[in-house]
Structure formats: structure tokens, C-alpha cells
Amino acid sequence: MQEFGRPVPKRRLHVVLGVDEVLAVLARLQGEHQLLVRLRYGTGLRITEALCLRVKDIDFAQRGIYVRQGKGGKEWVAMLQHSLASPLRDQLGRLRQVGAAYVESGHAGVAESPGHADMATTMIYTPVLRMGGGPPDFRQDAELPENGSR
Numbered sequence: 001m002q003e004f005g006r007p008v009p010k011r012r013l014h015v016v017l018g019v020d021e022v023l024a025v026l027a028r029l030q031g032e033h034q035l036l037v038r039l040r041y042g043t044g045l046r047i048t049e050a051l052c053l054r055v056k057d058i059d060f061a062q063r064g065i066y067v068r069q070g071k072g073g074k075e076w077v078a079m080l081q082h083s084l085a086s087p088l089r090d091q092l093g094r095l096r097q098v099g100a101a102y103v104e105s106g107h108a109g110v111a112e113s114p115g116h117a118d119m120a121t122t123m124i125y126t127p128v129l130r131m132g133g134g135p136p137d138f139r140q141d142a143e144l145p146e147n148g149s150r
Helices: 020-027 031-043 047-053 082-104 126-130
Strands: 063-067 076-079
Touching: 020 031, 031 047, 031 082
Parallel strands: none
Antiparallel strands: 063 076
């Protein structure tokens, strides 16, 4: 019985994209989708953390992104990259435009909507999800490299 020994656990390495692969993915994305991927790549946010960001979670003065209700219920601060500040400001501007158009069309404003005390509590990607923005079509143009091939 002793000749069997204990099982040896195999170490598995995470599969990560190389710089060229990341640039290839970013080149195929546009608008809010590219911003979301850049935000995740540059800050280390998980997908749900990035999608649930609210206007008040972004501090441009201190260059921080406040993550609330992260994995395990933890709260933490991610550094806001300088290159993301302008695209995030543009996204917030689009959010305000969509909100204004929504009010002008006769719907309740953000402040009157259930669960929204003010504009600061609105998620920054709300227009993408509500206005029918879907994932980009990766089937067109050139093929992306297969996972693991470099």
C-alpha cells in the first residue's frame, strides 16, 4: 500500500493573452465595448465590477475607481489610467445625452426612476445595455489568433 504514495497536484498556469493578441482584440472593438475592455485590462476589474460602475464611483481628481461589492463583497480602489480619463468623460457625456433624450420623450427622468436618487447613482454603461448594443461581430475580417498560439 505504501508504494502508491500521495498524488502530486499539477500546477496549472493561467492562459493570458500576449501584447499582440490584446492589441488585435482592441483593434476589432469600437465605442463602449472597446472602453469596457480597456478599462478591465488597465485596472484589473472583473466584468461585473466594470459593468456595475456608477458615475460616482469614478474620481477623476484623485484618478481612482471605487469598486463596491467586488468579489467576496470587498471594496477596493483601482487606479484610473490617464489614457482612460478622456474616453470615460466622453461616455459620461453620452450617458447624460441619452438621459436627457429619455426625459424629452416623455419618460421619467433618472431622478424619478425607482432606485435612482440622482444621476451619480446611474451605471455608466446603462445606455449600452438599454439601447440594444450587443457584442461586436468577430466573424468578419481576419481571424484572431487561437488561444495559446503565439
